[in-house]
Amino acid sequence: MTDEQPGTSGAAPAAAPPPATPPVKKISLPKQITVRELSDLLDVTAIDVIKDLMKSGVMAAINQAVDFETASKVAVEIGFEVEALEEAVVATEEEEEKEDPAKLKPRPPVVTVMGHVDHGKTSILDAIRETRVAAREFGEITQAIGAYQTEVDGHSITFIDTPGHEAFTEMRARGANVTDITVLVVAADDGVMPQTIEAINHAKAAGVPIIVAINKIDLPAANPDNVKQQLTQQEIVVEDFGGDVPAIPVSAVTKEGLDDLLEHIQLVAEISELKANPDRPAEGVVIESRIDPHRGPVATIIVQRGTLRVGELVLATSAFGKIKAMFDDTGKKLKEAPPSTPVEIMGLDAPPGAGETFSVVSDEREARSAVEDERRRKSDDRQIRRVTMETISGDIAAGRVKELQIILKADTQGSVEAIQSSLDRLSTEEVIVQILHASVGTVSESDVMLALASRAIIISFNVKVEPGAKRQADSDGIDIRPYKLIYELLEDTDKAVKGLHAPVIKEVVDGHAEVRAIFRVKGGRIAGCMVTDGLVNRSSNARVLRDGRLLHESRVSSLRRFRDDVREVNAGLECGIGVEGFETFEEGDTIEAFHTEEQAGA
Numbered sequence: 001m002t003d004e005q006p007g008t009s010g011a012a013p014a015a016a017p018p019p020a021t022p023p024v025k026k027i028s029l030p031k032q033i034t035v036r037e038l039s040d041l042l043d044v045t046a047i048d049v050i051k052d053l054m055k056s057g058v059m060a061a062i063n064q065a066v067d068f069e070t071a072s073k074v075a076v077e078i079g080f081e082v083e084a085l086e087e088a089v090v091a092t093e094e095e096e097e098k099e100d101p102a103k104l105k106p107r108p109p110v111v112t113v114m115g116h117v118d119h120g121k122t123s124i125l126d127a128i129r130e131t132r133v134a135a136r137e138f139g140e141i142t143q144a145i146g147a148y149q150t151e152v153d154g155h156s157i158t159f160i161d162t163p164g165h166e167a168f169t170e171m172r173a174r175g176a177n178v179t180d181i182t183v184l185v186v187a188a189d190d191g192v193m194p195q196t197i198e199a200i201n202h203a204k205a206a207g208v209p210i211i212v213a214i215n216k217i218d219l220p221a222a223n224p225d226n227v228k229q230q231l232t233q234q235e236i237v238v239e240d241f242g243g244d245v246p247a248i249p250v251s252a253v254t255k256e257g258l259d260d261l262l263e264h265i266q267l268v269a270e271i272s273e274l275k276a277n278p279d280r281p282a283e284g285v286v287i288e289s290r291i292d293p294h295r296g297p298v299a300t301i302i303v304q305r306g307t308l309r310v311g312e313l314v315l316a317t318s319a320f321g322k323i324k325a326m327f328d329d330t331g332k333k334l335k336e337a338p339p340s341t342p343v344e345i346m347g348l349d350a351p352p353g354a355g356e357t358f359s360v361v362s363d364e365r366e367a368r369s370a371v372e373d374e375r376r377r378k379s380d381d382r383q384i385r386r387v388t389m390e391t392i393s394g395d396i397a398a399g400r401v402k403e404l405q406i407i408l409k410a411d412t413q414g415s416v417e418a419i420q421s422s423l424d425r426l427s428t429e430e431v432i433v434q435i436l437h438a439s440v441g442t443v444s445e446s447d448v449m450l451a452l453a454s455r456a457i458i459i460s461f462n463v464k465v466e467p468g469a470k471r472q473a474d475s476d477g478i479d480i481r482p483y484k485l486i487y488e489l490l491e492d493t494d495k496a497v498k499g500l501h502a503p504v505i506k507e508v509v510d511g512h513a514e515v516r517a518i519f520r521v522k523g524g525r526i527a528g529c530m531v532t533d534g535l536v537n538r539s540s541n542a543r544v545l546r547d548g549r550l551l552h553e554s555r556v557s558s559l560r561r562f563r564d565d566v567r568e569v570n571a572g573l574e575c576g577i578g579v580e581g582f583e584t585f586e587e588g589d590t591i592e593a594f595h596t597e598e599q600a601g602a
Contacts, residue, residue: 027080029072032065042078050453052077059449067201103277107339108149108156109269110178110302114199115185120215123252124185125161128262146288146300147342148329152262157269158302158340160287178285178302181268183261184236185213188222188249192230200234209268212238212247213261218254276339281360282306286316287342289351293533296572297321297351300344301358308337312360313367314345316352318374320367323347349561350570372567402431404496405456407447408438409463415486416440419461422490431497443480448472457481457496459489507596511535513569513577515589525583526558526576529591537568540593542579546586554580556593 027041035053039046052074053060060066072082115121128150147160160179182203186196203210212231214224228238228247237243246264250257282303289299297319301308308314310323324347326334337343349371352358361367406423410416420438427433436456437447443458443465449472451458458473458480465473465480473480483489511534515527529536538559544552558578559566569575577591 025080026083027075028083029068029075031068031084033068033071034065035060038066038071038074042075042080044078047453047455049074050449054450054453059446103279104275105278107274107276107278108158108341109180109265109272109274110158110160110304110340111181111183111265112160112179112203113183113185114203116187116190116193116195116199119185119187119190119193119196120252121185122161124213124215124250124258124261125159127252127255127258128159147302149342150262152266155266155269156340157262157265158342160302160342178304179208180272180274181265182208182210183213183265184210185215186227186231187216188214188224188227189216189219191223191227192234197234200236209272210236210245211261211264211268212236212245213257214247214249215252217249217256218251224249274340276305278307278338280306282308282312282314282337283357283359284308286352286354286356286358288354289319289348291351291571293572295346297348297570298344298346299348299352300342302342303337303339305339306360307339308341308343308345308360310335313362313364314348314358315361315367315370316348316358317356318371319348319350319352319356320361320364320371321348349566349573350568368564404431404433404493405436405454406433406493407436407451407456407458409441409443409447409458409460410438411440411462413440415461419459419486419489422486423493426490426494426497428497433493433497442466443469445469445472448476448478448480451478452476459483459493461486461489507594509534510537510540510593510595511571513575513591513593515585515587515591516574517587518585519576524578525585526560526578527585527589527591528574529577530574531569531571533571534593535568535570536575536577536591536593537595538566540595542577543592543594544579544582544585545590545592546588551584551589552579552582554582556580 029038029041033041035049036046039049042049050060053066053070056070056073058066058070068084075082113121113125129148147158149156149158151157182199184196184199184203186192200210212227214227216222217224224247228241231238231245231247232241232243236245238245238247240247246268248257248261248264250261252258283305284301284303287300287302289297292298299316299319308323308326310326313322314320323345325345326337327344328334329342329344334343408416408419408423410419416438420435423433423435436454437450442463443460445466445468447458448469450456451473458478460480460482462484465482470480472478481489481492483492511531513527513529513531513536515529517528519526519528536556536559538556540556542554542556543550556577557580558576559569560576561569561573566575579591
């Protein structure tokens, strides 16, 4: 008998190693997160996240916030193990607790007013402004900045007016996150509505006290008790029903109950013992922003911690700059703003986004770098391919797409049925025309969200597009095709099915700049300009116009503010512009910045 060597046929076969278990991916999620932020964390596209949300019955746009529970379902579906993230707010509270208690001083409460559209939210705020703000020594109100302070028995209260339409759900969410108290406005004649429920959910997620203002009690159809009963169904139990939520009957028209409402706000604020350290670098949040034709970028902000002063360098997520001037809601100039103060500031290089946080920083170079990185990321996001009839038609012609997905909105049910029946007949063996949704009414943001998630075209027949839906469609690159004649609608759709739509290249003017001085620099001459409208981008094409005549057309070769190269300059700001192949500028010339893009054809 011979000895058998290991590995020969006489030995028992070695057991195969067990398959490796893939490591569990873990993720920490905050109480609220936008769809885009969630997609970044999960390393998937925003469209994939929107589709998963829709499966759960949640309609959310790319910049809209969802709560922890909703975001967790999406993350678990993708294969993540989810845990709650310790919120930055908690960290801030801990930080303040570590500070010398002697440095913490009482601050005014920040009150966010929420409610369904047309329930009188802004009317209540206007009534309070008339009776409280106008009486202050600063005189008449000269401007409304979306946030302001009023006084009750010598104590200040800061109010934030958040939009009531569902298009601004994210702003409501962020408003609740920066607030101490939420006033929920419900019309006594209308009761709890969809945006009322959204506002309740946001206030609960923020963990702030709620005070209900039952408005329009002066109307014959007012029924406050019915409102209280409906609130109970949303787990808001008012004091009259044995709960702990105050419900104050008010009328913005007669001003009845407004004093009682303000007293309740002050009482809740006193119980909360709100404090902040005013002697630290300022931090806070942006409420809204815009381009003023005379003052350039302006932003309404609320200081949450520290004291903000004119001349300080402020860094928001997407903008930075030194504060040139600061105003309160009456238009009075301020030199400093302590905690809980709403102010409008000038001096940023661009309007920051609503809900962005800001802080006072000392290093301008780092601030510039951080903002440029953020703008570059946003620019990359906008490069997502537009969904138009032309691009879909091109995909069909190339064999990349086998379906033309359509969302149909029409003026009558008869039109819906007739158009839907005709569109169904356009399907071929190669391409199917699929009607994802068809209904009567205006084109809404929900329609745009569905189109974004499904790469669909929206067809509107004799109906308008809601302003919020138009903004969302422009932002997300969704094609809304308006028609008044059915035969034109069917003809265009038939061309798309057959892959016959050619992209139409159209020119889009970005902005204009007026030449006010000419400077010699190494390598040539540049124009010292003021951007009069729109913006000038470093990548823009450029025309030089003199007295309306075209002198030269090429592209922007350099764009500077002071001595720094920048990516873009907005209206109201000065800059230096170089134009490729042109140097003979004269004062008064106009530089027109433009670009070309594919747009829906005729």
